[in-house]
Amino acid sequence: MKTGNRDQESGIRTSGSGEFEETLRLIARLSAPEGLEERVQAGLRKAKSANHSSARILAWPEGLGLSHARLQNLGRMAAAAAIVAVVLGGSWRISSRFQPAQPASAIVLPPHNAAQGSFSSAGAMRTPQTLNGPIVSVTTAAHPAASTPKPAAKKPLRHGKYRTVKYPGASVAH
Amino acid sequence: MHDLARKRAEEEAVAELVTQFAGTLYRVAYSVLRNAADAEDAVQEAFVRVLRHRDTLHEVRDQRVWLIRIVWNVVLDRKRRMKTRPETDDVAELARILPASGLSAEDRAAAAQHHAHVLACVEQLPAKERQVLMLSAFEELSSAEIAVVLGTTESSVRSRLFRARNLMAGLLNHPRSLR
Numbered sequence: 001m002k003t004g005n006r007d008q009e010s011g012i013r014t015s016g017s018g019e020f021e022e023t024l025r026l027i028a029r030l031s032a033p034e035g036l037e038e039r040v041q042a043g044l045r046k047a048k049s050a051n052h053s054s055a056r057i058l059a060w061p062e063g064l065g066l067s068h069a070r071l072q073n074l075g076r077m078a079a080a081a082a083i084v085a086v087v088l089g090g091s092w093r094i095s096s097r098f099q100p101a102q103p104a105s106a107i108v109l110p111p112h113n114a115a116q117g118s119f120s121s122a123g124a125m126r127t128p129q130t131l132n133g134p135i136v137s138v139t140t141a142a143h144p145a146a147s148t149p150k151p152a153a154k155k156p157l158r159h160g161k162y163r164t165v166k167y168p169g170a171s172v173a174h
Numbered sequence: 175m176h177d178l179a180r181k182r183a184e185e186e187a188v189a190e191l192v193t194q195f196a197g198t199l200y201r202v203a204y205s206v207l208r209n210a211a212d213a214e215d216a217v218q219e220a221f222v223r224v225l226r227h228r229d230t231l232h233e234v235r236d237q238r239v240w241l242i243r244i245v246w247n248v249v250l251d252r253k254r255r256m257k258t259r260p261e262t263d264d265v266a267e268l269a270r271i272l273p274a275s276g277l278s279a280e281d282r283a284a285a286a287q288h289h290a291h292v293l294a295c296v297e298q299l300p301a302k303e304r305q306v307l308m309l310s311a312f313e314e315l316s317s318a319e320i321a322v323v324l325g326t327t328e329s330s331v332r333s334r335l336f337r338a339r340n341l342m343a344g345l346l347n348h349p350r351s352l353r
Contacts, residue, residue: 020342023292024311027205030271032197036214040192043218044225048185 184228192221195238198314199245205308206249207256208267208293216252220245236322242315243323295345303338306331 199220203213223244224231234240277285296304309320317335321328 020292020295020346021307021311023289024205024296024308025313026289027208027271028201028311028313030201030204032200033210033214036200036217037193037196039214040196040218040221041189044188044192044221047222047225 184231185225187231188221188225188228191224191237191241195241196221198238198312199241202242202245202309202312203249205311206246206253210267212252212256213249216245216248220248223248236319238314239319239322242319243325246309246323292346295342298345299338299341303334303341306334307338307342310335 196217199217200213203216203220204210207213207216220241224241231237296307299307305324306320309315309323310317315323317331318328321331324331
């Protein structure tokens with residue numbers, strides 16, 4: 001079998017390479033199929049046109065004669081302006097729908113009908129009318145001394161009613 | 175207008191790369207995927223990636239190695255996603271691509287069987303060793319260039335290749351020794 005000796009400076013193919021390398025070399029020397037280049041070129045053209053058609057959505061027409069950098073700047077500015085417009089428009093719509101309530105020119109208070117001389121109701125409504133109590137007539141006594149009550153006789157304390165309790169450990173503690 | 179001219183020039187440069195390197199990329203892709211349609215798809219995908227990054231083309235020092243690196247990554251991605259191909263598919267595919275001259279039908283079938291067996295053993299190698307071994311079969315790639323494609327050092331490529339050859343020798347003598 002062939003044992004090549006190409007690439008002497010690299011020493012990659014030394015004498016004594018195995019027979020198996022003939023198989024690999026056979027594949028490595030394989031000729032490319034007919035028309036491979038044309039097919040690859042056609043595939044590249046297709047890929048290119050696919051790229052163009054997908055990019056055309058955002059691309060500017062080339063006939064305007066603007067450079068790539070200027071186009072990019074213009075695009076950025078337009079996008080920024082669009083964002084600002086959308087934000088401002090949205091906030092205006094919200095503010096136009098929700099008007100703040102106008103403050104009242106005069107505050108109407110409920111009528112205050114608290115009884116004369118009583119506590120004020122502090123603005124509470126539906127205060128129930130309190131009834132006047134019965135008037136007690138004061139009778140004047142003929143003998144003022146008789147009318148004064150006698151002081152109650154003091155009852156003597158009954159010793160022995162309450163028992164003192166002796167705790168068994170109290171004397172020990174002292 | 176200047177931008178348009180620059181864009182056109184970049185596209186022409188990509189078209190030139192296709193003419194120059196499509197065949198090389200196809201072989202690299204085929205060595206891993208071992209299916210003509212899959213390899214062609216991988217080449218297509220690699221050039222689409224190039225087209226996407228065409229504005230950086232002028233920064234690339236070695237366009238050939240750069241392209242091989244791109245297609246290598248595409249191919250590894252695809253291989254990861256693909257199911258394992260049955261060995262019989264490999265035999266049929268190899269019988270199709272083997273040089274027909276001077277071989278009888280029986281010899282061709284036997285050779286296809288042998289190559290399929292070798293490729294099955296290659297599949298059993300650890301990933302790093304397998305990749306170096308596969309790329310080393312390409313006569314247009316030096317060990318330094320293989321190192322660039324794999325994103326490693328040249329000395330690492332050499333040691334991996336040494337290990338790969340030893341492992342392959344063991345596998346071909348004792349087919350299940352790595353399993």
